[in-house]
Amino acid sequence: MSVEYQFGSRPAAASPVTLQPKCDREACWIESVEHGWLFLLPGSKGTGWLLSVGDSVESLLATSRLIKEQLSNVDPPRGIFPSHPRVSLPLSAPGWVACGTAAMGFDPLCGDGTGNAVREAILASAMIRAICTGGDPPSLIAYYQARLLAGFQKHIALCLDFYESGSAGPWWHRQLDDLKHGLEWCSEQLPVEAASRYRLNGFQLEPAELKLQLCRESHRTLQGCRCSSGLFLPHRKLLNVFREYPLTAVKLSIFARGIARAKGVAIS
Numbered sequence: 001m002s003v004e005y006q007f008g009s010r011p012a013a014a015s016p017v018t019l020q021p022k023c024d025r026e027a028c029w030i031e032s033v034e035h036g037w038l039f040l041l042p043g044s045k046g047t048g049w050l051l052s053v054g055d056s057v058e059s060l061l062a063t064s065r066l067i068k069e070q071l072s073n074v075d076p077p078r079g080i081f082p083s084h085p086r087v088s089l090p091l092s093a094p095g096w097v098a099c100g101t102a103a104m105g106f107d108p109l110c111g112d113g114t115g116n117a118v119r120e121a122i123l124a125s126a127m128i129r130a131i132c133t134g135g136d137p138p139s140l141i142a143y144y145q146a147r148l149l150a151g152f153q154k155h156i157a158l159c160l161d162f163y164e165s166g167s168a169g170p171w172w173h174r175q176l177d178d179l180k181h182g183l184e185w186c187s188e189q190l191p192v193e194a195a196s197r198y199r200l201n202g203f204q205l206e207p208a209e210l211k212l213q214l215c216r217e218s219h220r221t222l223q224g225c226r227c228s229s230g231l232f233l234p235h236r237k238l239l240n241v242f243r244e245y246p247l248t249a250v251k252l253s254i255f256a257r258g259i260a261r262a263k264g265v266a267i268s
């Protein structure tokens, strides 16, 4: 069965609110405060919803300078839920597959989630179809998990940007530490080779021909290569790819070979 891995601890609450007449109904409001952040979503007829993250709504509003001014009344929260990034592993095994909310949870600060859920559903059905038509279940499942983990890693990196720009102080530093830990954890879990084995073509998964090319981003030029799936392969992962795809290694450009040699990676 799956275990849920969590990166942070940020309780969130959603409270119905009544707006001040002067509040601009066309705007969403977001404010960072010392122990968290507030998000005001105006609705119809002078009402709206207030999302409070990190601490109780009363405590966050006590230090608010922007959003407090927009509200004339705040009702008790209708629900409290975790808002930090979380992911379940494994994400699939023979007989079952997790996607959407069952697979991972996103920080609402980033506006991620729905798109991921749709992409995961498309990928999950393509994986099931590929297995039903004779594909290799372990490598298809590994591919599915690697793709979802890559999406999760992207979300954590986005969160990191937001929380870095949010504010200063112990609460914000704790969130940043948890997110950095999440990024490291993702890198350790991400099996790059598995993520490169297939390619989604429309709604079909096809085995991918692995073409490695020199990564032209200047700061990464000497650290690895990019493969046709768009994934960046550091040298320690390249070594495994070469072992698994000996014919592909032959197709490597002379530049990539040179760099690999300079880094002490043997290509046979």
Ligand SMILES: Cc1cc2nc3c(=O)[nH]c(=O)nc-3n(C[C@H](O)[C@H](O)[C@H](O)COP(=O)(O)OP(=O)(O)OC[C@H]3O[C@@H](n4cnc5c(N)ncnc54)[C@H](O)[C@@H]3O)c2cc1C
Residues within 6 Å of the ligand: 051, 081, 099, 100, 101, 102, 106, 108, 110, 111, 112, 113, 114, 115, 117
């Ligand atoms: C406060 C908040 C803000 C968010 N903001 C954004 C945003 O701005 N942009 C974004 O892209 N994403 C956002 N998300 C994330 C997004 O809502 C989710 O990632 C997305 O809805 C997941 O889709 P899903 O279909 O997997 O699950 P859900 O949307 O949760 O749908 C699951 C459905 O299954 C039903 N269900 C559950 N169990 C059963 C059962 N046993 N039998 C029958 N039905 C069942 C549930 O009632 C529900 O209707 C936000 C999430 C939250 C909590």
